[in-house]
Amino acid sequence: MTLEDLVRLRRARDLMDRDYAEPLDVPALARVALMSPGHFSRSFRAAFGESPYSYLxxxxxxxxxxxxxxxxxxxxxxxxxxxxxxxxxxxxxxxxxxxxxxxxxxxxxxxxxxxxxxxxxxxxxxxxxxxxxxxxxxxxx
Missing domain, CATH: 1.10.10 (Arc Repressor Mutant, subunit A)
Structure with a gap:
């Protein structure tokens, strides 16, 4: 995973931290991270140790x-x-x-x-x- 990927994943994680009460789904978060939904989910779990849904x-x-x-x-x-x-x-x-x-x-x-x-x-x-x-x-x- 590149540093650029981690920056984009962190951007999505920060969005979840900030807008946790908003309706957020994997496709929307993946768009923020400039990744496909599948790649985003796998990369998020690898970087942060849990799925995007679990984190949210x-x-x-x-x-x-x-x-x-x-x-x-x-x-x-x-x-x-x-x-x-x-x-x-x-x-x-x-x-x-x-x-x-x-x-x-x-x-x-x-x-x-x-x-x-x-x-x-x-x-x-x-x-x-x-x-x-x-x-x-x-x-x-």
Whole structure:
């Protein structure tokens, strides 16, 4: 993979980070990276250790956790606020990555993490599917 490919892949990843609540699909992301959808998906996985869909859903779940901790939105409102269109799929993915349902997560207290700087908390609270990210993951510090 060339440096130019990595720059284009990062551009697409940055788009997912910034516009996570927008409807994004592989063909649209591949256009941003100036690649075919198949090549983009393979290259993204090789560069970042997970599929574009998995990366996007992880970003959405991270944002959902923050919104649920605030406690002023319902689970359904959070689901749609982070760009998911199906409450069932959102709840299933949230439970898979976080280990508890969105309702349970919203209902419990989150005071213990209040004193931790957001940049540190993000690293340690990043949702990760069982065994998906290994020690060589670029997202783990």
């Amino acid at each position: 859903m992880t970003r959405r779940i991270e944002r959902a956790k923050a919104l649920l901790r605030r406690g002023d939105l319902t689970v359904t409102e959070v689901c749609f606020a982070v760009g998911c269109t199906s409450l069932g799929s959102f709840s299933s993915r949230f439970t898979e990555l976080v280990g508890e349902s969105p309702s349970s997560y919203r209902a419990r207290r989150h005071d213990a993490g209040a004193a931790i700087p957001a940049c540190v908390a993000k690293v340690y609270t990043r949702p990760v599917r069982n065994g998906e990210a290994g020690s060589n993951s670029p997202l783990i510090v």
